[in-house]
Amino acid sequence: MIRRLLAALPRADRRRLRVGVALTVISALAQGAAYALAVPVLRELLAGRPAAAWAPLGWLAGAAAAYALAHVAATVYGRRTGYALARTLLHRMGNQVSGLPLGWFTPRRSGELAQLATRDIMTIMSAPGHLLGPVLTAFVTPAAVAVVLCLLDWRLGVAAVAVAPVIVASYWWTGAVVRRTERAAAAAAAESAARVVEFATVLPALRAAGRSDDGLASLEVALSEQRAAGRAMARRALPAVAGFAVAVQAALTAVLVVATVLGLGGRLDAGTALAALVLAARCTEPMLVAAQLGAAVRMAGNALDRVAALLATPALPAPRRPQRIHGDDIVFTDVRMIFGETRALDGVSFTIPAGGRTALVGPSGAGKSTVAALIARFHDPDAGTVRIGGADLREVPTPELMARLSLVFQDVYLFEGTLWDNIAVGRPDAEAPAVRAAAADARVDEIARRLPQGFDTPVGPGGALLSGGERQRVSLARALLADSPIVVLDEATAALDAENEAAVTAAVERFTAGRTVVVIAHRLETIRNADQILFLDAGRIVERGAHDALLAAGGRYAGFCAQLAEAAGWQLRAVTADPAAPAPQ
Amino acid sequence: MGISLWAVARPVRVRLVAALVFQFVAAVASVVPLIAAVELAAAILGARDSRHGAYAVVVAVAGLAVRVAAGAAATALAHHADGDLQWGLRRDLARRLGQLPLGWLTGQGAGRVKKAVIDDVGALHHAVAHASLDLVTAATAPLVAGCYLLTTSPELAAALALPLAAGLWLHRRATSLAAARMPQFQTATAQLNAATVEFVHGIAVVKTFGTVGQAPQAFRRAADGYAAFVRDWARQVTRPAAVAEAVLSAPVLLLVVLTAGTALLAAGRVDGVELMAFALLGPGLTAPLLALGYGREEIRAARCAAQQLAELHAQPPMPVSASAPPPPGRAPAVELRGVSFSYDGLRDALDGIDLELAPGALTALVGRSGSGKSTLAALVARFHDPDAGQVLVDGYDVRELPSAELYRRVGFVLQQTHLLRATVRDNIRLARPDADDAAVVAAARAAAIHDRITALPAGYDTTLGEGVSLSGGEAQRIGIARVLLADPPILVLDEATAHIDPDAETAVQHAVGALVGGRTVLVVAHRLRTVTRADQIVVLADGRIAERGRHADLLVADGPYAALWRAQHPAGRLAIGAAR
Numbered sequence A: 001m002i003r004r005l006l007a008a009l010p011r012a013d014r015r016r017l018r019v020g021v022a023l024t025v026i027s028a029l030a031q032g033a034a035y036a037l038a039v040p041v042l043r044e045l046l047a048g049r050p051a052a053a054w055a056p057l058g059w060l061a062g063a064a065a066a067y068a069l070a071h072v073a074a075t076v077y078g079r080r081t082g083y084a085l086a087r088t089l090l091h092r093m094g095n096q097v098s099g100l101p102l103g104w105f106t107p108r109r110s111g112e113l114a115q116l117a118t119r120d121i122m123t124i125m126s127a128p129g130h131l132l133g134p135v136l137t138a139f140v141t142p143a144a145v146a147v148v149l150c151l152l153d154w155r156l157g158v159a160a161v162a163v164a165p166v167i168v169a170s171y172w173w174t175g176a177v178v179r180r181t182e183r184a185a186a187a188a189a190a191e192s193a194a195r196v197v198e199f200a201t202v203l204p205a206l207r208a209a210g211r212s213d214d215g216l217a218s219l220e221v222a223l224s225e226q227r228a229a230g231r232a233m234a235r236r237a238l239p240a241v242a243g244f245a246v247a248v249q250a251a252l253t254a255v256l257v258v259a260t261v262l263g264l265g266g267r268l269d270a271g272t273a274l275a276a277l278v279l280a281a282r283c284t285e286p287m288l289v290a291a292q293l294g295a296a297v298r299m300a301g302n303a304l305d306r307v308a309a310l311l312a313t314p315a316l317p318a319p320r321r322p323q324r325i326h327g328d329d330i331v332f333t334d335v336r337m338i339f340g341e342t343r344a345l346d347g348v349s350f351t352i353p354a355g356g357r358t359a360l361v362g363p364s365g366a367g368k369s370t371v372a373a374l375i376a377r378f379h380d381p382d383a384g385t386v387r388i389g390g391a392d393l394r395e396v397p398t399p400e401l402m403a404r405l406s407l408v409f410q411d412v413y414l415f416e417g418t419l420w421d422n423i424a425v426g427r428p429d430a431e432a433p434a435v436r437a438a439a440a441d442a443r444v445d446e447i448a449r450r451l452p453q454g455f456d457t458p459v460g461p462g463g464a465l466l467s468g469g470e471r472q473r474v475s476l477a478r479a480l481l482a483d484s485p486i487v488v489l490d491e492a493t494a495a496l497d498a499e500n501e502a503a504v505t506a507a508v509e510r511f512t513a514g515r516t517v518v519v520i521a522h523r524l525e526t527i528r529n530a531d532q533i534l535f536l537d538a539g540r541i542v543e544r545g546a547h548d549a550l551l552a553a554g555g556r557y558a559g560f561c562a563q564l565a566e567a568a569g570w571q572l573r574a575v576t577a578d579p580a581a582p583a584p585q
Numbered sequence B: 001m002g003i004s005l006w007a008v009a010r011p012v013r014v015r016l017v018a019a020l021v022f023q024f025v026a027a028v029a030s031v032v033p034l035i036a037a038v039e040l041a042a043a044i045l046g047a048r049d050s051r052h053g054a055y056a057v058v059v060a061v062a063g064l065a066v067r068v069a070a071g072a073a074a075t076a077l078a079h080h081a082d083g084d085l086q087w088g089l090r091r092d093l094a095r096r097l098g099q100l101p102l103g104w105l106t107g108q109g110a111g112r113v114k115k116a117v118i119d120d121v122g123a124l125h126h127a128v129a130h131a132s133l134d135l136v137t138a139a140t141a142p143l144v145a146g147c148y149l150l151t152t153s154p155e156l157a158a159a160l161a162l163p164l165a166a167g168l169w170l171h172r173r174a175t176s177l178a179a180a181r182m183p184q185f186q187t188a189t190a191q192l193n194a195a196t197v198e199f200v201h202g203i204a205v206v207k208t209f210g211t212v213g214q215a216p217q218a219f220r221r222a223a224d225g226y227a228a229f230v231r232d233w234a235r236q237v238t239r240p241a242a243v244a245e246a247v248l249s250a251p252v253l254l255l256v257v258l259t260a261g262t263a264l265l266a267a268g269r270v271d272g273v274e275l276m277a278f279a280l281l282g283p284g285l286t287a288p289l290l291a292l293g294y295g296r297e298e299i300r301a302a303r304c305a306a307q308q309l310a311e312l313h314a315q316p317p318m319p320v321s322a323s324a325p326p327p328p329g330r331a332p333a334v335e336l337r338g339v340s341f342s343y344d345g346l347r348d349a350l351d352g353i354d355l356e357l358a359p360g361a362l363t364a365l366v367g368r369s370g371s372g373k374s375t376l377a378a379l380v381a382r383f384h385d386p387d388a389g390q391v392l393v394d395g396y397d398v399r400e401l402p403s404a405e406l407y408r409r410v411g412f413v414l415q416q417t418h419l420l421r422a423t424v425r426d427n428i429r430l431a432r433p434d435a436d437d438a439a440v441v442a443a444a445r446a447a448a449i450h451d452r453i454t455a456l457p458a459g460y461d462t463t464l465g466e467g468v469s470l471s472g473g474e475a476q477r478i479g480i481a482r483v484l485l486a487d488p489p490i491l492v493l494d495e496a497t498a499h500i501d502p503d504a505e506t507a508v509q510h511a512v513g514a515l516v517g518g519r520t521v522l523v524v525a526h527r528l529r530t531v532t533r534a535d536q537i538v539v540l541a542d543g544r545i546a547e548r549g550r551h552a553d554l555l556v557a558d559g560p561y562a563a564l565w566r567a568q569h570p571a572g573r574l575a576i577g578a579a580r
Helices: A004-007 A012-044 A050-097 A107-154 A154-208 A212-263 A270-292 A294-311 A366-375 A398-402 A419-424 A432-441 A444-452 A468-482 A492-512 A522-526 A546-553 A556-568 B003-008 B010-044 B050-097 B103-121 B124-152 B154-208 B214-248 B250-266 B274-283 B288-313 B373-380 B404-410 B426-427 B437-444 B448-454 B472-486 B495-499 B500-518 B549-556 B560-568 B571-579
Strands: A330-339 A342-352 A357-361 A385-389 A405-408 A486-490 A516-520 A532-537 A540-545 B336-342 B349-358 B362-366 B386-392 B409-412 B490-494 B520-524 B536-541 B543-550
Touching: A004 A012, A004 A107, A004 A294, A012 A050, A012 A107, A012 A270, A012 B250, A012 B274, A050 A107, A050 A294, A050 B154, A050 B214, A050 B250, A107 A154, A107 A270, A107 A294, A107 B154, A107 B448, A154 A212, A154 A294, A154 B050, A154 B103, A154 B404, A154 B409, A154 B472, A212 A270, A212 B010, A212 B050, A270 A294, A270 B010, A270 B250, A270 B274, A270 B288, A270 B549, A294 B010, A330 A366, A330 A522, A342 A366, A342 A385, A342 A532, A342 A540, A357 A366, A357 A522, A366 A385, A366 A486, A366 A532, A405 A468, A419 A432, A419 A444, A432 A444, A432 A468, A432 A492, A444 A468, A468 A492, A492 B560, A522 A556, A532 A546, A532 A556, A540 A546, A540 A556, A546 A556, A546 B010, A556 B500, B003 B288, B010 B050, B010 B124, B010 B274, B050 B103, B050 B288, B103 B124, B103 B288, B124 B154, B124 B274, B124 B288, B154 B214, B154 B250, B154 B274, B250 B274, B274 B543, B336 B373, B349 B373, B349 B543, B362 B373, B373 B386, B373 B490, B373 B520, B404 B409, B409 B472, B426 B437, B426 B472, B437 B448, B437 B472, B472 B500, B490 B495, B490 B500, B495 B500, B495 B520, B536 B549, B536 B560, B543 B549, B543 B560, B549 B560
Parallel strands: A357 A516, A357 A532, A405 A486, A486 A516, B362 B520, B362 B536, B409 B490, B490 B520
Antiparallel strands: A330 A342, A330 A385, A532 A540, B336 B349, B336 B386, B536 B543
16 A cells, blocks of 8 residues: 555655654554553552652653654644645646547546546545554554563463464455455446436436336346345455454453463463553554454555556657648548557548648548547557648647647537636637627627526536537637637537527638638538548548539449438428428428 | 434334444443453452453453454444445435436436435445444443443542543544634635546647646646645644544553552552553543544535435425326317426426417427427426426326326437347337337338348347447437337427437438328427428427417518528528529
8 A cells, every 4th residue: 555655656755655654653663662661560560569660650651752742743744745645646647637648538538537636536645644544553553562572471472473473364364355345346336326327318218118117127136236246245254354353352362361371370470461461452452443444445545546547548749859830731641540449540641731621521430530530639640640731740749739720529628617718718818809709700699698697607517508519619619719720620510509500600611711621521511612522431531532523423422412412401291281382492 | 323314224223223232232342351351460469369360261252252243243234234225225216216207307417316326325335334333332332441440440530531531622622623624624625626627627628729738737726725725724633633632542541540550559549450450441442432533524425415315305206197087088189288387496498388289290399599499398298297287198187197108198209319228129119018029120120220230249139238339320210219119199309319410310310200200290390491391380489489380371471480490591501402
């Protein structure tokens, strides 16, 4: 545990933690010394020489005072170390996260990261302050006392030490059993959590199907299994925990019996024998307390593991020789990208000329989004190069790249600020009228009018209070404000916001004129107006060219266009409507 | 444990009380070996005979055995009770969820439900299975030992009471200091959490806009500010608490016992055996009390969770009728009479809606965002009950139809279809578990998803959500196949369904087309073009019906509908349709 804490810390904090540990050990040793010094005091007192007891009592007072001081210092220091540790870990996480590729930031990851940075850090923070002291004391003080017993009388020493391996073994055994059964319990808990989420999400469908009870059945099975796993855990872990308690108590009993036999037999003076009883009684309690803290120690260990895993995530390598971007043309050269087992891009080469409009089209999973993500350097390609203005993106500092790019994506990153802040982030030095103008162009002013506090309304975590279409409009306003020469656009959610589609499309038209535009296109009109169309399928470009030429070729693209036209003209037909009525134009 | 915790624990109280009794026995037994050791000391010192000493050893061992056994029994019982409590609470909550209005569920989201059913219930564990037992020990063991010591030597007991009183007073003061500053601590923690969450969610934005270094700065400031606050906290709260712990610690109590013992022994007011009693029992008096501190945080969390659970429990369930009333005569498929509804009790989302849907007719709800069209559709599917007025299906007030009866008549397809972690076949025949394969395949074919299903690893027997996941458009078509198979005569439909997955738009449209045929349909329409052939178009504005009629007539009337139409179809863009 301490080793893992140390591993997570930079040098300055390591020293601090070591000092905290040292103070705790000193307090535990002082405690042991105080107990040891009780021996001469008791010897004198029980031998009927109270006057002779004052001298060792003075030493005992010193040891007790040393313990008290060291305990207070160790507690305050440990708590402070914990807070410093939290600060250090937060800073390190901050730096680490800053260096991660944008592709890493899925909504799920962001949620996990928030948990990590708050709950897990708090757990780790409490370790030096709350756990270290009792756990260290539980081992150091009994060890010190065992040494004292050995010095008092070898037979007492043997009685105490003989049980020690059993105590240590049963401690490890308990830990191993608990860890093993905990895994099964955790799996069962995860399954019932998943079934709860499933039940809650599908409940409308279940109720509509008159099957709420059946859906409940699978959840109830999971809940029962969770209970069974919990019972199994208690069944297996309890004997182990009880075994540890027995082992600790056995040590006490052994000393008790040996002291009694020796004391009654007159082979040991009464004072020493009785002092041994006091010492043995003092050692059992801290060990039993430490056993109860086992769960907390394991939790802190798990939290540390998660933070360590984050810190070990490879970041985007910083450019060795930073290059500047000269121009807005984008060139893909034999780019390959593999996600898991899927070849998202399988050797793709193309040029997007500066100032032109390029449409990416193709079926679901063709690799359109991957192309967009690589341009924004959400990831680095597995093979090949992506260049903008002649510079390999791997050699371009992130701010340099982002100053050139605007992203208008469906999965936009809104943060938990106000609507206004979320637009203004596009150009932090922008004046209010510029922000207002961008908002109006993207029809965000219409959203603001509906919200209780207008532009000052917080949009919730990840923009949760806005619909998909609204989020996209905010991201468009941002891009309008940022005014960058290259625009990467995904049309996906346009359909959800039919009401504003015309106005937003017009704003996009005006905005993109004269810029380099890459658009994942779903609307025929957008595609037709593109200077270049790249038709992707299964990670390859299967057709490329201008609309008319491709249409004339009658290949995949032509079929795709026919489908789009059909979709755009789709109407719900009423059965009772007069089939002869002409479709309105 | 707090009143609400005790209330929540009602179903397992008997076992819990039994566990507490066992723990009480264990706590008393934990003092026995020490008292036996005192008797042993008496034997060794010659105050008693050696046979007495042997008895004392036997009693000590027996005490240890009882302590371990009773303690294990208490822990086992408490864990058993805790497991049953959690299981029971979760099952009850889940059953209760089944009775809540669907609108509440879709509004609160699965995350909130999961937090209540899994996390909040789980947070009770420590309080039920551990803290309650620790409390019994902390109350019992010092009391038993204290009484024993008091009867042994009131004077030594008085001496021991001094550090105890001082320590407890210091402890109280530290606790009240902490309590007074707790709101500040929580504010500081909340600020750091907010800055962290903000940083985490904002980092991507910040990176995207090339201002790297800004959010991390704000975040760093928050982290540093927090560190500064807790440094003060450590000085002002942690130190007094640690001082109290030190005063109550075993070495200090041992020192006090031996010092007073030396003085009293010298004065001849106590003997060796009495001194041994205090040396053995005195220093350990406070250990169970000090051990309580470790669980304080968990108990606070458990109280919070119990509060949350109580709030969830207070959610009024949707009243459900037991049996259907006798069939009324000829009635419209769906009728709304003077329906008003408000989400927040302040602003009406719907206000005095009167609307009839003739059997087999296609009715389209149109209007700007927030005009109430989705709310109206949700009332027909009984996601909510109206605050005033009536929603009638086939002449029955929906509140009087048993749930199964209502949903046999009304089906709905909304923007998102959620699939169960079950086979494709079971997902499709959700409403008709006895449907044969031919019917399932026919529904899948009509929903234009059959080919995709047969391409899955195990075809219709593929379990969804376990390695196999479908795109949004594919999930939707499974959902549509589900409704096709259920075959309800009335359908509530969100038109955006057809456009949600641009890569599967045509396929989903075919499926929706198959679904609409022959039913009474209420469609929430976003794209006016898709519903120009509706039998009835209802224009909503601010929760009221602003206009109704057929497309051509409404255009001629040049009212709100015509305005909406022009906004969606600017002159230049109308030509595109003609060009096709």
